[in-house]
Amino acid sequence: MTTYWCERAWLPDGVADAVRIEVADGRIVSVAANTARTGTVLNGLTMPGFANGHSHAFHRALRGRTHHERGTFWTWRERMYSLAARLDPDSYYRLARGVYAEMVLAGYTSVAEFHYLHHGPGGTPYASPNAMGDALRQAARDAGIRMTLLDTCYLAGGIGVPPDEVQQRFSDGSAENWAERVALMKEDDQFRVGGAIHSVRAVPEYELPKVDDAVPEDRPLHIHLSEQRAENEQCEAAYRWTPTGLLWDYGVLGERLTAVHATHLTEQDIKWLGDSRSGACFCPTTERDLGDGIGPARSLLDAGVRLGIGSDSNAVVDAFEETRALELDDRLASEERGRFTADELLAAGTEHVSAGWPENGTIAAGAGADLVTVAMDTVRTAGIEPSGVLFAAAAADVRTVVVAGREVVRDGAHVLIERPETLLAKEIEALWQF
Template sequence: MKSFWCERAWLPDGVASRVLVRAERGTIVDVSTVDTIPLGCERLYGMVLPGFANAHSHAFHRALRGRTHADGGTFWTWRDRMYALAEGLTPDGYLRLARAVYAEMAVAGVTAVGEFHYLHHGGNEMGEALRQAAADAGIRITLLDACYLAGGIGQPVTGVQELFSDGTAERWAARVADLPEDGNTRVGAAIHSVRAVPRSALSLVAGAFPDRPLHVHLSEQPAENEACLEAYGLTPTGLLHEAGALTPRTTAVHATHLTAADVGLLGSTSTGACFCPTTEADLADGIGPARELSDAGSPLSLGSDQHAVVDPLLEARGLEHGERLRSGRRGRFAPAELVAALTNHAALGWPAAGRIEPGAPADLVAIGLGSARTAGCAPDQVVLAATASDVTTVVSGGRVVARDGVHETLGDVGRLLEAVL
């Protein structure tokens, strides 16, 4: 039995003080308030939130941080740099890179990551590297294996894209079926995009694993919408709906350039929407209709995508700030709504996680309230003031994995990343 005393904790019913969390075999078994701090328990000061879920990651993109800005350009020119990086990766190199990236996430409060994985290289070695990297970093992983069959609508894969493709949806499904799950790993599916999966294959991919999470890049760029409308007479959302791909287990990533009808389809099917505000700003993607999607019935989640920043608190704040910029109004999302998006583990197939209550994984993130950023802020509004630099202690599955920005087993993350990059 492990015990954690929280000066303040974000419980399902609101913020409470002097909270004792007891855990056994990585799962919370009791939550109570106490007057006296029990001997032998881990003390977590400040504001303690449930562990964060990074619902959309491309781990290898981290190697591009701070290296793509000199010449300006667009999403499409950035993609060329990304392809060049992907071509040179090996399973061993990817293990070392992903381990460092996941350690960077762990010290920032992430306890589960959704890895949108398309670097297949003809097999499952790269996926196994990602699984091992997450285990080494002490966070759970949902490996969202992406089907990637075309270089664009009506275009074959060429060059490095051939490393992403299984050739057919049937071969993709057979390979994914060989990926085992374990206590730290879920395996889900992904439609890379309507650009990369032809209309004829969408239904097969969407239905291949009906009890697992399904993610898809959706309408990240206007050019994607234009090509889809020209080829099929449907928006990407409409095409996915036709294929039966919009369901409560589906998460649409980015969902930036949507029509009102698209928003209605996503909401009415309870399809989730994952926003990645720092990436969407970095790549000049645009600002999606987050408030409208939430109101329509789409659960929201957050991701760091290409890892221009690994800071879940900045992603949460970016969600609200994007709404303020596009609407001219403050408070589009209440702090509790931002925390719900920040801790949406259900989008990754871990429905019990993301809450401090019995039966949930013992995932706890302590945020200091005495820094230059957080001093004087109301504890229940800390999500709108703190950054990852304010994360003091991270507990994943009942085990402390990070303290004050240093990983408990992997050490200084900056040095770890420097050695890899």
């Protein structure tokens, strides 16, 4: 049994003082407030670990390298493809280890990795068919973050368009082949396997239910949905449905489905997503970076949708920035303040259901022991009310991170990986060298 004593902790009923948290076998056993100091002391404010509901680890190598030409989402995608073409299982492992270390340092304790770079050049399978997924699993394990690998079905370059040269690396040829390969992956205590449909552009309509059926009921299924208006236009031209409508028509919406981005939605789309109790994962820092637009976060929550956040392209890895952007972007769109309560924002930042760890996301007996302690005496946090932390703190204010009862970040430094920044610099420079 390990005992943590928190100067302050954000519990389900609000922020409490002098909180003792007892942990055994990676889970929280008991929580009590107003206790005497004992065990490992966590000064500052302790919160549940953040859930990163959407990541493409390799995009991290694009950070700070896409600003020379103005371009569009689609020209950015060309550069992203040129990066994808350079990776192999060894280089992907090394890069991803640094990326996941950055995530843990920022307070994320689980990541849902939306993984579609499956095969070698020209689409040739690796001798071990899940070599790329295994590289990600190992990188997450070595960085100490929980992972749900959302193995992604990607079969087409657009509606009715065959995959191009790079996209062949993403494609298994059919949903059946995709499902056979995914079934070979084995889970462990920190690693789960879910599924994803890349988008209604990349999976033909008749394959949608096959992907849905192949993913076990208790594992998440994600899809990129209506991030760009062009997707809606192409979908409506081909199928006479919005992307959300197409999913509704094929029975793919539901509690285990998470719509990533969900930016350009109709009132009816919002109703379908809400009525089906689907999730929506907003990735505001990437959506800004790519010029996607501002999705209807408040309306989705009001309709009954589970709201979460993701770092997506990892142009920014900062759970505080991602979470407060739900409110701040909604203020810009609505011209109103106070769109979300602090508790609603915390719930979105720690939404582990979509990330594949539904037992986590709260500091309460029975939950996984994922804790993040934020310093309240930095230049950013000094003088704030504890419940205002999501509006004031940054990733740099994270001092301690505990994942499944194990300390992975101590005094703001990663315990398992020395200087992840050196690792990232070396790998990213090597990738862009040829």
